[in-house]
Amino acid sequence: MIRLALLILPLLVAGCGTQAPRPAGERGEAPGVAVAPAPTFIPTVKKPGPPPKFGGGYKDDGPGDGPAVDPDTIPDAVPKPEPLHRFANNPYSVFGRDYVPLRELKPYKGRGIGSWYGRRYHGQKTSSGEIYDMYSMTAAHPILPIPSYVRVTNPANGKSVVVRINDRGPFHAGREIDLSWTAAYKLGYTGQGSTLVEVESVLPGQLPAVVQAPPARDAAPGSAGGMTPAPAPRREDAQDPIAKLAVAEPEPPLPQVQDGRGHFLQLGAFGNRDNAEALRIRLARELGELSGKLVVQSGNGLFRVQLGPWPDAVAAQLAGVRLRESFGMAPVVVQR
Numbered sequence: 001m002i003r004l005a006l007l008i009l010p011l012l013v014a015g016c017g018t019q020a021p022r023p024a025g026e027r028g029e030a031p032g033v034a035v036a037p038a039p040t041f042i043p044t045v046k047k048p049g050p051p052p053k054f055g056g057g058y059k060d061d062g063p064g065d066g067p068a069v070d071p072d073t074i075p076d077a078v079p080k081p082e083p084l085h086r087f088a089n090n091p092y093s094v095f096g097r098d099y100v101p102l103r104e105l106k107p108y109k110g111r112g113i114g115s116w117y118g119r120r121y122h123g124q125k126t127s128s129g130e131i132y133d134m135y136s137m138t139a140a141h142p143i144l145p146i147p148s149y150v151r152v153t154n155p156a157n158g159k160s161v162v163v164r165i166n167d168r169g170p171f172h173a174g175r176e177i178d179l180s181w182t183a184a185y186k187l188g189y190t191g192q193g194s195t196l197v198e199v200e201s202v203l204p205g206q207l208p209a210v211v212q213a214p215p216a217r218d219a220a221p222g223s224a225g226g227m228t229p230a231p232a233p234r235r236e237d238a239q240d241p242i243a244k245l246a247v248a249e250p251e252p253p254l255p256q257v258q259d260g261r262g263h264f265l266q267l268g269a270f271g272n273r274d275n276a277e278a279l280r281i282r283l284a285r286e287l288g289e290l291s292g293k294l295v296v297q298s299g300n301g302l303f304r305v306q307l308g309p310w311p312d313a314v315a316a317q318l319a320g321v322r323l324r325e326s327f328g329m330a331p332v333v334v335q336r
Contacts (some may be wrong), residue, residue, distance in 0.1 A: 262309025
């Protein structure tokens with residue numbers, strides 16, 4: 001009996017340690033219904049779509065993914081007789097280089113680097129006084145008459161457009177023309193800053209000119225198409241070599257016109273305030289933190305775009321070196 005009790009005791013202990021399952025109702029489950037396992041999360045991989053048709057363009061200066069106007073629907077500019085601008089065709093100086101714009105419509109043909117400008121200047125005033133519209137078929141040129149018309153061709157793909165010149169620029173060495181974003185889009189190079197282009201004048205009522213305009217002797221290096229006349233000898237004082245050529249017109253002063261004292265970097269000089277203001281706006285977009293030092297000084301019938309003042313000539317010269325290295329500018333140090 002004692003041995004039988006010892007054999008049964010472990011079985012009773014094991015039975016007490018085993019808990020009977022609770023009814024399904026007590027577990028919150030419906031009787032006879034199996035509990036589904038927890039769902040497994042499988043991330044969905046979105047297939048990449050086509051790239052944006054327009055995008056930001058070079059330096060994110062394009063219209064982005066949603067331009068206000070479809071550039072494919074914008075027609076080329078149509079040449080028509082227009083009177084030349086009263087002031088925008090006067091001689092001027094930018095980055096130490098003198099420009100004498102053509103004052104009559106005549107055949108012109110040039111070849112060089114074409115750049116473009118977009119929304120950073122959209123809505124700003126051009127050298128002609130008109131408001132820049134990146135969706136219009138316009139362009140800036142250093143010396144062609146304002147207004148005038150040219151056909152611009154991209155030899156890399158054979159595409160060409162007709163644009164209206166209503167602004168001045170570009171002022172970087174070796175560049176021929178600065179197109180609106182739409183014009184550059186039609187030529188197929190908004191994804192890059194510039195490309196080689198061919199420019200020829202289109203006179204109202206005539207076919208594009210094919211006669212190469214003769215280059216001026218001793219033309220300034222980097223001038224547009226070799227058409228810029230030789231610069232006048234530089235004088236050592238603060239007077240500009242184009243002062244005698246500029247036509248002084250009585251105009252109300254610009255709000256930005258100042259009469260400060262000190263050492264300045266002279267970036268441009270114009271005979272009318274619209275051209276000076278247009279250059280100031282352009283440079284303000286490029287210079288970033290230095291844009292606060294941009295001023296327009298008036299005197300002797302000229303409006304001078306200057307950067308400063310700097311405490312002394314050495315500081316101004318060092319700033320000029322930085323501008324030359326960063327932007328390719330060649331400013332002149334002047335003292336007021």
